[in-house]
Amino acid sequence: MNKRVAHLNKSPLQEFWRQNGIGYLFLAPFLILFAVFVILPIVIAIGLSFTNYNMIQDATWAGLANYKNLFLNDNVFLTALKNTFVFALFIGPIGYLLSFFMAWLINSMKFRRFLTLAFYAPSICSGIAMATVWLTLFSNDRTGYINNFLLNLGIISEPILWNQSAQYIFPAVIIMSVWMSMGSGFLVFLAGLQGLPTEVFEAGKIDGIKNRWQELAQLVLPLMKPQLLFGAINAIVGSFSVFDVVYQFAGMPTPNYAGHTIVAHLYDYAFLRFQMGYASAVSVVLFLITFILGRVVMRVLRSDD
Amino acid sequence: MKKSVALPARMAQLKEGKLFQWYSANLSRGQIFVKLFIYVFLSVVAFVFVYPFLYMVITSTKSVNDLYDLSVNWIPRSFHKENYTYAWKMLGYPRHFLISAFLTGAGVTLKVLCCSFIGYGFARYKFFGKNLLFFMAILSIIMPVQTILLPQYLIFANLQWTGSYLPLLVPQIFGYGLKGGLFIFLFRQFFLNLPTSLEEAARIDGCGSFKTFWRVALPTVRTSVVVTVVLAMVWHWNDYYEPSIYLNNAQMLPLPSMLPQVKAAYDSLFGGAIDATASNAGALVSEGTLMAAIFLVVLPVLIVYAFLQKKFMQGIERSGLGGD
Numbered sequence: 019m020n021k022r023v024a025h026l027n028k029s030p031l032q033e034f035w036r037q038n039g040i041g042y043l044f045l046a047p048f049l050i051l052f053a054v055f056v057i058l059p060i061v062i063a064i065g066l067s068f069t070n071y072n073m074i075q076d077a078t079w080a081g082l083a084n085y086k087n088l089f090l091n092d093n094v095f096l097t098a099l100k101n102t103f104v105f106a107l108f109i110g111p112i113g114y115l116l117s118f119f120m121a122w123l124i125n126s127m128k129f130r131r132f133l134t135l136a137f138y139a140p141s142i143c144s145g146i147a148m149a150t151v152w153l154t155l156f157s158n159d160r161t162g163y164i165n166n167f168l169l170n171l172g173i174i175s176e177p178i179l180w181n182q183s184a185q186y187i188f189p190a191v192i193i194m195s196v197w198m199s200m201g202s203g204f205l206v207f208l209a210g211l212q213g214l215p216t217e218v219f220e221a222g223k224i225d226g227i228k229n230r231w232q233e234l235a236q237l238v239l240p241l242m243k244p245q246l247l248f249g250a251i252n253a254i255v256g257s258f259s260v261f262d263v264v265y266q267f268a269g270m271p272t273p274n275y276a277g278h279t280i281v282a283h284l285y286d287y288a289f290l291r292f293q294m295g296y297a298s299a300v301s302v303v304l305f306l307i308t309f310i311l312g313r314v315v316m317r318v319l320r321s322d323d
Numbered sequence: 324m325k326k327s328v329a330l331p332a333r334m335a336q337l338k339e340g341k342l343f344q345w346y347s348a349n350l351s352r353g354q355i356f357v358k359l360f361i362y363v364f365l366s367v368v369a370f371v372f373v374y375p376f377l378y379m380v381i382t383s384t385k386s387v388n389d390l391y392d393l394s395v396n397w398i399p400r401s402f403h404k405e406n407y408t409y410a411w412k413m414l415g416y417p418r419h420f421l422i423s424a425f426l427t428g429a430g431v432t433l434k435v436l437c438c439s440f441i442g443y444g445f446a447r448y449k450f451f452g453k454n455l456l457f458f459m460a461i462l463s464i465i466m467p468v469q470t471i472l473l474p475q476y477l478i479f480a481n482l483q484w485t486g487s488y489l490p491l492l493v494p495q496i497f498g499y500g501l502k503g504g505l506f507i508f509l510f511r512q513f514f515l516n517l518p519t520s521l522e523e524a525a526r527i528d529g530c531g532s533f534k535t536f537w538r539v540a541l542p543t544v545r546t547s548v549v550v551t552v553v554l555a556m557v558w559h560w561n562d563y564y565e566p567s568i569y570l571n572n573a574q575m576l577p578l579p580s581m582l583p584q585v586k587a588a589y590d591s592l593f594g595g596a597i598d599a600t601a602s603n604a605g606a607l608v609s610e611g612t613l614m615a616a617i618f619l620v621v622l623p624v625l626i627v628y629a630f631l632q633k634k635f636m637q638g639i640e641r642s643g644l645g646g647d
Contacts, residue, residue, distance in 0.1 A: 127365065147621050212636070301473065
């Protein structure tokens with residue numbers, strides 16, 4: 019009784035702390051670091067984006083010049099913007115659908131463990147290691163494995179210069195990225211499918227579910243929402259990290275900027291040309307894109323609760 | 324409610340494949356055909372997925388003669404173990420393996436401890452600005468590292484942390500660093516799906532908030548912790564980007580970051596040439612050596628994963644990422 023009264027006598031600030039304090043204490047590590055290592059860099063980047071800065075001389079004020087150049091004069095940036103979205107539109111959905119579809123097929127099969135390992139093994143291995151393997155598979159001469167295969171089938175008559183011709187970089191990168199993206203999403207889907215309770219399927223059968231497709235739409239997908247969400251976040255992350263694959267495969271810059279993405283543009287200006295002001299403007303644009311994506315993800319997540 | 328079959332019984336059912344028994348119980352001829360088709364399809368796709376991997380393993384055992392002999396495709400004439408001894412030397416395997424093991428071990432431990440703590444805060448406590456903070460965590464997941472790489476580098480350089488392991492380890496403590504947001508999200512899911520009754524009981528027995536977390540909540544989700552340990556281990560071991568930026572001394576690099584050196588030696592002396600570096604004078608850097616080096620780098624993760632796969636799958640089933 020006395021304790022309750024004591025609370026009422028406290029100042030609003032103390033009252034606020036009583037209600038929120040422990041939550042903040044749990045989040046303290048996150049808050050501190052997020053401020054120091056994420057928010058501060060973003061602020062620095064925004065600041066630098068209005069300047070000309072080459073890391074040697076002091077920064078000079080440039081106003082909106084960087085942004086004006088970026089959107090009005092820099093055709094390469096527009097190509098990069100377009101490429102980023104096209105890559106994301108292909109790799110994200112293809113990887114997502116393929117990993118769910120494969121998990122769904124494998125789930126009811128024998129040799130499940132072996133098949134699981136076959137699909138997951140690529141993503142356990144480091145990206146750089148596997149890029150090196152792919153590079154030899156996509157080798158440009160007649161004996162390169164993929165060229166050799168296509169030549170034997172009679173689909174092509176001349177070996178394809180996979181990582182040197184603008185038109186073939188795109189499909190090659192898509193293939194490699196999808197191959198590597200069959201990772202955690204796939205495993206989580208598979209485990210989710212295995213965890214589905216049997217009775218639901220029996221009940222569904224009694225209620226007149228006729229085939230696997232109906233069962234998938236009406237029972238499996240609604241029950242698997244948590245895993246599907248995790249997979250979606252993973253797919254979005256994956257579709258934006260295509261830069262590493264392109265860089266390993268075709269170097270920089272790619273012929274005709276066929277594999278040039280926003281991240282590549284940023285890397286180019288920041289670490290090759292040392293035009294930090296301009297690079298910062300690129301990273302601000304990149305940040306805005308992820309910000310919008312983040313809002314979308316939050317909306318999807320909120321419908322979960 | 325959904326979990327009316329006890330967990331051990333369900334696991335047993337799963338093992339016997341009874342979950343989908345009603346499919347196989349009454350198969351018509353058409354259904355058998357469909358099933359056969361699915362097996363063939365899966366085998367083909369699985370082969371495509373494993374192919375680069377098989378290619379790596381097989382090539383790593385080939386001698387130079389086998390590499391250029393087109394009749395030797397799948398089975399090499401002999402196991403050319405020199406590939407592995409050269410690769411071992413060029414990678415500086417013992418030293419850089421230990422560095423990688425240390426970075427992975429420390430990174431995973433810090434990450435799991437801290438992200439579970441933060442995730443628990445998100446799952447159990449209400450406070451002002453929670454949605455905004457969670458949004459920031461999500462943002463840190465989907466933001467490509469390169470977005471803030473440059474200012475981040477400037478900050479670490481100002482702290483004089485570059486050239487040490489601090490930029491790779493300290494952020495883990497705060498739930499940031501390599502995909503930290505994703506782990507916060509995972510732990511939040513785990514704890515949200517945990518009934519609160521145990522923790523309430525602990526509270527009545529006089530446990531404080533932190534003690535409740537440490538003694539009651541965290542041990543209860545330990546099967547799920549395996550999931551995060553495996554994911555974190557794979558990502559930390561393979562992390563190539565951050566070390567290559569923050570570590571400027573080749574002696575300090577973790578194992579995967581040593582691969583480009585082998586690749587460069589292979590490229591400059593294309594296949595079968597003599598490696599001129601003083602330490603391994605006379606070593607043949609063929610494609611076989613390169614593939615052996617790659618295999619040596621990925622092998623430790625594969626071994627650890629093989630041991631943990633079963634626990635990993637169980638962990639996902641039982642955790643917030645499972646069906647219920």
